[in-house]
Every structure is written in C-alpha cells, then in structure tokens.
C-alpha cells in the first residue's frame with residue numbers, strides 16, 4: 244500500500260470513530276500516524292535535487308512573496324500588473340506551468356514576487372504541480388493566496404488544508420510548548436497552566452508513537468494534540484498569508500463588502516486596477532520590513548539605498 248492510501252485509510256478510520264473522552268487517545272495516536280506519513284510524503288524522491296525543473300528560481304531582493312491559488316484566479320495577470328514582468332494570462336486553466344519571478348519596487352525596497360502554476364485539491368499528495376508549488380511557497384517570506392471572488396468561499400479552506408497538510412501554518416504562531424529529547428531519564432511532563440485538551444497519558448501516547456521515551460515537555464499554553472504533534476515533527480513553517488480576492492468587478496457590492504471583512508483579506512480587481520495600492524501596502528505590512536538609512540560621517544544620509552531588515556518575529560514567553 245502506498246503512503247497516500249495509508250493516509251486515506253487512517254482518515255477514514257478517524258471519520259468512523261466517534262469523538263469522546265474514551266476515543267480521545269486513539270484519535271490522538273491516529274493523528275500522529277498521519278503526521279508521520281505526511282512527513283514521509285514530503286521527502287524528495289531519491290536522486291532528485293529539490294525544487295524540480297522550472298522551479299529553481301534564485302532569491303532576489305529584500306523578500307520573497309509567492310502567489311498561490313486555484314487555476315485561472317488571475318495570478319499571472321496580477322504578477323504582470325505589479326512587476327511589469329510579463330507572465331502569460333489566459334482564460335484556460337493551467338496557463339502557467341513553471342515559476343515566473345518578477346520584482347516589485349516598493350518603499351525603496353525590492354520584493355521578489357513569484358507567479359506559480361494553479362494548484363488544486365490533492366496538491367499536497369502530488370496532484371498537478373502541487374509539490375513544486377508548495378516547496379516554492381515554503382521558501383518565501385509570505386504567501387498571497389489569490390482567490391476568485393465570484394467562486395465558492397470553500398476554496399480558501401481547501402487551499403489552507405492543502406498547505407497545512409505539508410506543514411505550512413498560516414497566520415498562526417508556533418505553539419508555546421517546550422520540547423526537548425533526552426538520552427535518559429524518561430518523560431517529564433509539565434504545564435504552567437491547567438490543560439483542557441491534552442493530558443499526561445495522551446502526551447505519552449503520542450511520544451510513544453514517535454518512539455520517543457526520554458524527553459522534557461512543558462506546555463506554556465492550553466495547546467491541542469495537533470500543536471503537540473507540530474512541535475514534535477519540528478518541520479512546520481509559520482507564515483503570514485494575505486487572502487487576495489480578485490475579480491471583484493464581476494460581483495455585487497454587498498458581496499465585495501462581505502469578502503473585504505474577512506480576516507487578513509484584501510479585495511482587488513486586476514481588470515479595473517482596483518485596490519492594488521492597498522494590496523501592496525498590506526503585503527509590505529505583513530512582511531515586517533524596516534528600512535535603515537545610513538549616514539556616512541560628515542555627509543548627507545543616503546536616501547536611495549536603505550539597509551533593509553526583517554523584523555517579523557514570534558515572541559515567545
């Protein structure tokens with residue numbers, strides 16, 4: 244049985260299992276099993292050199308932003324508008340087949356914007372160019388998830404699920420769980436506050452699934468079993484994501500208003516060049532870039548080439 248079939252089988256078992264106190268440990272164990280299989284799935288095939296043909300783009304500028312979305316939502320149109328680099332746009336799906344970089348000049352900085360092929364449900368399991376697209380997204384600083392404002396609201400959830408399946412965590416901070424593997428001494432389990440999702444037994448069981456028998460675990464927040472698995476896996480990437488609803492020219496004003504109120508969202512129209520400045524401002528904000536203008540002694544400050552620092556950080560307590 245292949246890895247994907249194994250994942251499907253466990254997911255089916257989880258769906259069949261009623262959620263209650265008695266099944267909580269078993270469900271936790273199944274979650275850990277799935278997480279382990281997904282990690283296996285992410286390992287590049289033997290003999291391959293990472294990203295894949297057409298996806299090896301050198302990093303450039305002060306930050307990197309990836310355009311992720313279903314086919315034909317307007318990613319290439321947006322890249323061409325924002326960077327001036329032409330990326331073929333057309334009304335048929337999968338127009339873009341590789342990674343096309345462009346540069347945004349904003350606030351005296353250069354941001355590399357990456358146009359990518361559309362991804363579909365099942366991308367995390369390797370459907371379409373999903374794996375390559377996701378690998379490139381992981382290499383960027385933030386993600387712009389481009390959505391078609393006239394299509395199902397469910398697309399946002401489907402894509403988020405695909406990205407989560409490969410270890411991306413959007414607009415979340417790392418769980419406040421201290422975890423350290425040890426050589427001896429067994430498991431020490433502690434928390435700084437009362438826990439409502441995970442108890443010692445469940446934690447032991449998850450660690451056992453990972454064949455970890457010596458470790459220190461300290462919960463500093465009321466985290467879930469999924470959080471614990473994320474911390475044990477250790478390969479999660481926490482990224483900012485801005486949801487970009489394009490094509491608002493084809494929907495009614497009430498719907499535009501509703502979408503604009505969603506968290507972390509910007510509504511735009513490439514066709515009418517609507518709200519693109521707002522999108523850039525939001526992107527910039529989320530990247531957390533700071534410009535420092537240097538002033539050589541006895542001379543005027545250099546206002547053309549700032550030193551650019553990234554201050555995105557997740558405060559840990």
Ligand SMILES: Nc1nc2c(ncn2[C@@H]2O[C@H](COP(=O)(O)OP(=O)(O)OP(=O)(O)O)[C@@H](O)[C@H]2O)c(=O)[nH]1
Pocket residue numbers: 312313314315316317318319320321331332333334335336337338339340359360361362489490491492493511512513514515
């Ligand atoms: N009405 C409307 N159509 C748009 C807008 N932006 C792009 N389109 C159209 O949507 C279609 C798809 O645009 P693309 O830029 O090729 O979309 P894509 O996401 O790059 O597509 P793939 O590369 O196939 O994944 C084209 O026919 C565009 O002209 C917009 O703001 N409004």
Ligand SMILES: [K+]
Pocket residue numbers: 314315316332333334335336337338339
């Ligand atoms: K297209």
Ligand SMILES: [Mg+2]
Pocket residue numbers: 318319320331332338339358359360361
């Ligand atoms: Mg395209």
